[in-house]
Amino acid sequence: MASTSNHQYPSPEIEDDLIDPDDADLNDFDDPLARNESRQPLTGNIGTSSSSAGGRPLNEQSWTSRIGGEDRSAPVNTIDETVWETLRRDLLAVWSKMREVLYPKYLFGGTMFDYQSGGSEGGGFRSVYANLRGAGISGAREELAGLAGRVMDPEALLNQSNMSPGLRDWDMWGPLIFCLLLSLLLSFRAKDDQKDVVFSGVFAMVWIGEAVVTLQIKLLGGNISFAQSVCIIGYTLFPLVIAALLSALSIPVVVRIPVYIVLIAWSLAAGVSILGGSGVVKNRVGIAVYPLFVFYLGLGCLCFIS
Amino acid sequence: MEQQQNTPGSLSWRLSSHPITLLCFLAFRISSLLVYLFGMLFTENLVMIFIITILLLAADFYYLKNIAGRRLVGLRWWNEVDPQSGDSHWVFESSDPATKTINATDSRFFWLAMYAQPVLWIALAILALVRLKFIWLPLVAIALVLTVTNTLAFSRCDKFSQASNMAGSALYGRSLAGSIASNMAGRLFGR
Numbered sequence: 001m002a003s004t005s006n007h008q009y010p011s012p013e014i015e016d017d018l019i020d021p022d023d024a025d026l027n028d029f030d031d032p033l034a035r036n037e038s039r040q041p042l043t044g045n046i047g048t049s050s051s052s053a054g055g056r057p058l059n060e061q062s063w064t065s066r067i068g069g070e071d072r073s074a075p076v077n078t079i080d081e082t083v084w085e086t087l088r089r090d091l092l093a094v095w096s097k098m099r100e101v102l103y104p105k106y107l108f109g110g111t112m113f114d115y116q117s118g119g120s121e122g123g124g125f126r127s128v129y130a131n132l133r134g135a136g137i138s139g140a141r142e143e144l145a146g147l148a149g150r151v152m153d154p155e156a157l158l159n160q161s162n163m164s165p166g167l168r169d170w171d172m173w174g175p176l177i178f179c180l181l182l183s184l185l186l187s188f189r190a191k192d193d194q195k196d197v198v199f200s201g202v203f204a205m206v207w208i209g210e211a212v213v214t215l216q217i218k219l220l221g222g223n224i225s226f227a228q229s230v231c232i233i234g235y236t237l238f239p240l241v242i243a244a245l246l247s248a249l250s251i252p253v254v255v256r257i258p259v260y261i262v263l264i265a266w267s268l269a270a271g272v273s274i275l276g277g278s279g280v281v282k283n284r285v286g287i288a289v290y291p292l293f294v295f296y297l298g299l300g301c302l303c304f305i306s
Numbered sequence: 307m308e309q310q311q312n313t314p315g316s317l318s319w320r321l322s323s324h325p326i327t328l329l330c331f332l333a334f335r336i337s338s339l340l341v342y343l344f345g346m347l348f349t350e351n352l353v354m355i356f357i358i359t360i361l362l363l364a365a366d367f368y369y370l371k372n373i374a375g376r377r378l379v380g381l382r383w384w385n386e387v388d389p390q391s392g393d394s395h396w397v398f399e400s401s402d403p404a405t406k407t408i409n410a411t412d413s414r415f416f417w418l419a420m421y422a423q424p425v426l427w428i429a430l431a432i433l434a435l436v437r438l439k440f441i442w443l444p445l446v447a448i449a450l451v452l453t454v455t456n457t458l459a460f461s462r463c464d465k466f467s468q469a470s471n472m473a474g475s476a477l478y479g480r481s482l483a484g485s486i487a488s489n490m491a492g493r494l495f496g497r
Contacts, residue, residue, distance in 0.1 A: 080376075080401070080406075083373055083377075086372050086373060086376075090368075090372065169384075169385075169386065169387065170385075170387065172364070173364070176360070176364055180357055180360065180361075183353075184353065184357065187353055195352075195353060196352045196353060196441060197441075199352075199353045199356065200356075200441055200444060203444060204444055224387075225387045225393065225394040226394075227385070227387075227394065228387050228394070
């Protein structure tokens, strides 16, 4: 990983700060505003910053633009927009979060998409669909291979810039919809007089579970806000909704066991790949992820026995 | 809606400058309450009523936060998270009074509905407690959280917009709440 990122200039005795290379573009020069960070990517997470040449400035755009005001945080842009613009932007934000869950970045090494604006641009939407169609089957196969091959890499987990921009602004649509679907599907197979209890029970369990997992990450020193974590965990319930759907359709037990294990692993992979790098102290990532695992496993078992 | 039309003064939707927005807003606000109160008359299926009510509440929350507040009173709020530290802070924005005039009718409707809804849900929560219908409590709790959040955020947003309009120079009112957030702003702008 580090070998690819070595300096490409053969004469290391020339001081880089004094002589700017000919083929350098504006992004390679030192930014006086961001002097502190400009050195950091070269030493820390080299692999990601060198693989995409414009990675650092794009990430910083969300910082600097808070001052200049060009992205959606700029108040002037959003107060007078039409209703459709609002709806479209929020739907795209929801979709970009779903994408993170459908393709857990941790499993695929983060190379499948470039997360530059979290799908908030109009042009990105169509290419996402093309990606979805194109990589659907090969992506699923790759996931199975990756599950076996890719062992947990603590370095990737601890990468601070793990969270993509699309996940920074949270919403509650995913948690709400998936929680409702899960409770509804699980209550289908319950006895008639127990339907209400099962529904309320699952509903409450999901929300309490999300709160507990979030609390655990917060207590371990994670730099994630409460609502953000609940949002992410809610979105990663999607594979478990599939499991609940299979339960509601009363698929035979023999088929369900391996499928459910895969689905729980999918949920866990998505949850870990998004939440894992939320700044938990280095040797406590396992402790932070464990309750997440218990949460998914519990819901999976609930799907299984219903 | 019907009984509000008959009240004297400016509380008539005909005086509104955004009648469709206003009517949708009132419909969303009232419908969740109606489904919760009278849903059991039509069906015995508690789960169905639960889901419909929650979806209506969520739609109301979204519509109020992102569309009605913006078009009726020119206010908007949202919550931002700092990716480095994970601190969240509120951001408020309001329209410039020079370019957008707020209709008095819209404003009155808006704030009436805004404050009436949480009060009604609190009453329903007490009612559910007294009647020992604990199965409805999660629903009432969610309703309370959603409506109270919106009410608090919009009333603070209104305060901030008045303050910034008084200051005169503001094109938009924007403020960061809390000492942590202001610290963070200092760090942001200091770079």
